[in-house]
Amino acid sequence: MNKKVFRNLSYGVYVVSTLDGTRPTGCTANSVMQITSEPASIAISINHDNYTNGCIARTGTFAVSILSEDSDPGLIGTFGFQSGKDVDKFDGTAHTIRDGMPVLDDCCGYIVCRVIDKMETSTHTVFLGEVTDGDVLETAPAMTYAYYHNVIKGKSPKNAPTYLPEEEAAEPSARWVCSVCGYVYDGEVPFEELPEDYTCPVCRQPKSKFVRK
Amino acid sequence: MNKKVFRNLSYGVYVVSTLDGTRPTGCTANSVMQITSEPASIAISINHDNYTNGCIARTGTFAVSILSEDSDPGLIGTFGFQSGKDVDKFDGTAHTIRDGMPVLDDCCGYIVCRVIDKMETSTHTVFLGEVTDGDVLETAPAMTYAYYHNVIKGKSPKNAPTYLPEEEAAEPSARWVCSVCGYVYDGEVPFEELPEDYTCPVCRQPKSKFVRK
Structure with missing residues (x-):
């Protein structure tokens, strides 16, 4: 089996959110799809290790914020490369x-669901949600995973369904890589000459978190 | 709720196939997503009305052929706007x-799965499949649903999770529409002046199947 074929499945880029008690929390996700049209339902796949997973199980409710090509890519890092157990991801995030x-303000649409069923796998829960609310918020095209990967040069965290262990090995040597999210710097200015307040465009970590590979 | 938000979810375009006894059969699908990475599993959503649904339940096995932007759009009509109960869809289709x-020959990759779980909804079955085989077949970009909708001008059949009842109403009047698949002719040559052997680029039906709306 050639696992590279999974790269040919198409996805959007989403933030799946819920409440931890009264505190908003959430995580970045790709695996979101519509299951039925009338009544409308969608399915999402969330890793057991994601703090969001247990919070959705407890509240029985979740929202999906649909990122657009105009959305701040830093949102993907804020929600994707750190845990809602340790960090209040919505603190400082307009919602x-x-x-x-x-629901994020900086997205092209949202869907709110009530969990009506779920299916467990070895590492992820598939939540089936009946849609209770949803709207379009802006007209920019939805961000696809291909856009995130090819244009923003983003990566998947290790607990994502779409994570490919080989992806590091495919990069050429001697490049500066964010040690937190895997973003590879490819600007025209040599990395060493970037200002000291440079931050990773994906996860907002400081320049000091980059390592030469 | 504004159902137009479902248009902002991103998908690929796939043919999900299996065997009806010894006869290959299948249907067009958008709702395919990876659930886990190790061991790899994917989920698909198939309408109860699709003949493929019962065939997958019986064989416990299915394949996903991933269409690329270079794939013949006629495949979408062959597999999407007629039933495998009535027609041998693979007859004349290279596979x-x-x-x-x-597995279709005209695609950018495929995945073969063994069904390990399923979840029933009012109209669709979500099959969870453990991946047993898969490979990349060509380097052309995967066709996204947005590409199918915006570039090929294709529509969803009524039993698709992504079907939007409003989509007909949004079209301007006095256009020629394929009565089989809903494709709206938008070429520069007036429809009436097209040659008699013109066929719908999506479902390959003859010019006579077009109606003025």
Whole structure:
């Protein structure tokens, strides 16, 4: 089996969110798809290790914020490369409570769901959600995973369904890589000459978190 | 709720196939996503009305052929706007048996799965498949649903999770529409002046199947 074929499956880039008690929390996700049209339902796949997983199981509700090509790519790092157990990811992130759930303001649309079923796998839970609310928020095209990977040069964290262990090995040597999210710097200015307040465009970590590979 | 938000979810375009006894059959699908990476599993959503649904349940095995931007869009109509109960969709469609399952030759990659779980909804079955085989077949970019919708001007059949009842109403009046698949002719040559052997680029039906709306 050639695992590179999984790169040919197409996805969007989403932030799946819920409440931890009264505190908003969430995580970046790719695996979101519509299951039925009438009544509308969607499925999401969330790793058991994601703090969001247990919070969705407890509240029985989640929201999906759909990132657009105009959304700040830093949101992917904020929600994707750190845990909601340790960090209040929504602190400093503009959001609005919609149908009881936290939704990012910087996205092209959102969907709120009530969990109606779930399926367990070895590492992930597939939550089936009946849609209770949803709207389009802006007209920019939805960000696809291909756009994130090819244009923003982003990577998947290790607990994502779409993570490919080989992806590091495919990079050429002697490049500066963010040790937190795997972003590879490819600007025209040599990395050493970047200002000291340079931050990773994906996860917002400081220049000091980059390592030469 | 504004159902137009579902248009902002991103998908690929796939043919999900299996065997009806010894006869290959299958249907067009958008709702395919990876669930786990190790061991690799994917989920698909198939309408109860799709003949493929019962065939997958019986064989416990399915394949996903991933269409690319270079794939013949006619495949979408062949597999999407007619039933495998009535028609041998693989008759005249180049394919190869891979790991026991029929896979299109005109695609950028394939995945073969053994069904390990399923979840029923009111209209669709979500099959969870453990991946037993898969490979990349060509380097052309995977066709996204957005590409199918915006570039090929294709539509969803009524039993697709992504079907939007409003989509007909959004079209301007006095256009020629394929009565089989909903494709709207938008070429520069007036429809009436097209040659008599013109066929729908999506479902390959003859010019006579177009109606003025």
